[in-house]
Amino acid sequence: MTAATVTTTPDRARTEARPARGGLLVVGGGFAGASLARMAGREGATIVSPENFMLYTPLLPDVAAGTVEPRHVVMPLRQMCPHADLILGAAGSLDEEARVLTVVTDTGTVDVSYDRLVLAPGVGARALPIPGLAEHAVGFKNIEDAVHLRNTVLHRLDQADAAAPGDRDRHLTFVFVGGGYAGVEAVAQLHELVQHALRSYPRLKGAPQRWILADAAPRILASVPGNLGAYAARQLERRGIEIHTDARLLSAEDGRAVFSDGTDIATETLVWSAGVAPSGLGAALGLPVDEIGRIRVDEHLRVEGRERIHALGDAARVPNAATPDAFDPPTCQHALRQARCLARNMTRERRGKAPKPYAFKTLGQMALLGRHSAIADVAGIHLRGIPAWLMARTYHLNRLPLRRRRLRVAADWFVSEVFPWDITQLGSLGHPRPLGGSPNRTT
Numbered sequence: 125m126t127a128a129t130v131t132t133t134p135d136r137a138r139t140e141a142r143p144a145r146g147g148l149l150v151v152g153g154g155f156a157g158a159s160l161a162r163m164a165g166r167e168g169a170t171i172v173s174p175e176n177f178m179l180y181t182p183l184l185p186d187v188a189a190g191t192v193e194p195r196h197v198v199m200p201l202r203q204m205c206p207h208a209d210l211i212l213g214a215a216g217s218l219d220e221e222a223r224v225l226t227v228v229t230d231t232g233t234v235d236v237s238y239d240r241l242v243l244a245p246g247v248g249a250r251a252l253p254i255p256g257l258a259e260h261a262v263g264f265k266n267i268e269d270a271v272h273l274r275n276t277v278l279h280r281l282d283q284a285d286a287a288a289p290g291d292r293d294r295h296l297t298f299v300f301v302g303g304g305y306a307g308v309e310a311v312a313q314l315h316e317l318v319q320h321a322l323r324s325y326p327r328l329k330g331a332p333q334r335w336i337l338a339d340a341a342p343r344i345l346a347s348v349p350g351n352l353g354a355y356a357a358r359q360l361e362r363r364g365i366e367i368h369t370d371a372r373l374l375s376a377e378d379g380r381a382v383f384s385d386g387t388d389i390a391t392e393t394l395v396w397s398a399g400v401a402p403s404g405l406g407a408a409l410g411l412p413v414d415e416i417g418r419i420r421v422d423e424h425l426r427v428e429g430r431e432r433i434h435a436l437g438d439a440a441r442v443p444n445a446a447t448p449d450a451f452d453p454p455t456c457q458h459a460l461r462q463a464r465c466l467a468r469n470m471t472r473e474r475r476g477k478a479p480k481p482y483a484f485k486t487l488g489q490m491a492l493l494g495r496h497s498a499i500a501d502v503a504g505i506h507l508r509g510i511p512a513w514l515m516a517r518t519y520h521l522n523r524l525p526l527r528r529r530r531l532r533v534a535a536d537w538f539v540s541e542v543f544p545w546d547i548t549q550l551g552s553l554g555h556p557r558p559l560g561g562s563p564n565r566t567t
């Protein structure tokens with residue numbers, strides 16, 4: 125895919141442009157975009173997406189651990205949004221005057237005309253200019269990352285198994301950078317996977333392992349209430365996972381991860397989940413963006429100064445009438461509610477009614493800490509351990525958009541409770557995938 129460019133003058137016969145179904149053109153088939161297209165129902169929509177599925181990201185740690193099959197956490201867009209057309213590709217350039225978006229596909233470009241354009245291209249991994257990071261770190265943003273991370277971790281066990289006892293340590297040292305939800309859940313679940321897998325590696329019985337979770341902030345899970353964050357940290361430490369806070373990664377070269385707190389670790393596995401960067405699409409299309417590249421929208425999710433262009437989800441800076449002091453954080457809950465607000469306002473508009481401003485108070489937050497352990501803050505009620513774990517599992521099962529996927533995920537969880545964990549490696553082994561190799565095709 126090519127970089128997005130701005131086009132201000134129509135250079136081709138726009139009569140050739142294919143009209144978006146129902147006039148609604150949605151860029152991005154993630155939480156926000158796919159939810160909006162689904163909610164548009166029979167009115168129809170055209171979705172532009174590089175993938176033909178919506179990824180349910182909260183279950184990526186389960187995919188990495190192998191407790192859920194990769195295909196079960198993705199929703200085919202054509203089935204999830206049966207009244208929408210799908211164009212597999214990436215937004216290329218925009219002619220605002222003619223209301224035509226040029227989409228770059230594998231087989232060439234397609235011009236699509238719209239009555240309303242909704243941009244929901246999400247974010248990509250934020251690879252900071254840290255020496256060695258892009259070359260050696262494993263990302264954790266999309267389905268390929270999750271599968272790759274699982275393969276990498278299992279591959280390390282085989283490498284350690286084959287190595288002389290004095291050379292095992294670096295293969296059995298796993299460093300995770302980023303103590304947000306994704307990092308905490310990933311380290312917890314992969315640690316558990318390795319403990320199960322090691323039962324099949326008698327040569328590694330008793331071999332020392334090292335697991336490190338590092339974050340530049342003073343504590344992990346900075347956005348959850350302090351007592352829950354402290355509980356999560358204690359749980360991880362009890363399992364032998366070292367937590368390094370106030371520790372910024374300085375370099376990742378020559379098989380060593382070096383941090384600002386002086387920690388210097390020999391490791392073959394560095395997992396990077398320290399933040400994301402908004403898609404560059406807004407800026408590339410010449411739309412107003414904030415200092416970190418999020419598209420600026422008003423209280424009706426309209427791009428500032430544009431009547432018929434909206435932006436939603438992680439890629440947008442969304443004001444929320446229920447939290448006047450803060451813009452929305454990048455979460456699925458918020459992306460979904462923004463989509464719902466816009467869908468309702470589109471219906472109101474069709475009925476000649478004025479749109480309502482977006483307002484949503486978060487329902488709560490939860491983080492899975494592996495099997496039978498989690499934390500949850502639900503409407504101010506704090507849960508820990510098994511109750512929180514049951515709550516998180518039930519919540520995610522309910523939130524999965526397709527019933528058949530819910531059944532498959534429930535079956536996967538049941539099987540992982542009853543049978544030994546699957547430790548097969550499929551696909552690529554042990555080599556880093558470039559960070560930012562997420563399917564954000566805009567920059």
Ligand SMILES: Cc1cc2nc3c(=O)[nH]c(=O)nc-3n(C[C@H](O)[C@H](O)[C@H](O)COP(=O)(O)OP(=O)(O)OC[C@H]3O[C@@H](n4cnc5c(N)ncnc54)[C@H](O)[C@@H]3O)c2cc1C
Pocket residue numbers: 151152153154155156157172173174175181182183184185213214215216244245246247264265266305306403405436437438439454455456457458459563564565566
């Ligand atoms: C590992 C992980 C775990 C997470 N866990 C949770 C959780 O437990 N709870 C929670 O609330 N949030 C969680 N999140 C955050 C959540 O995934 C995001 O907030 C949510 O996906 C945002 O939705 P979105 O539609 O804005 O972006 P996305 O869901 O990322 O979708 C964006 C889509 O746009 C496509 N796209 C990009 N560029 C273009 C282009 N130029 N043209 C066309 N399409 C394009 C992308 O391919 C993608 O399909 C997690 C995120 C990760 C990475």
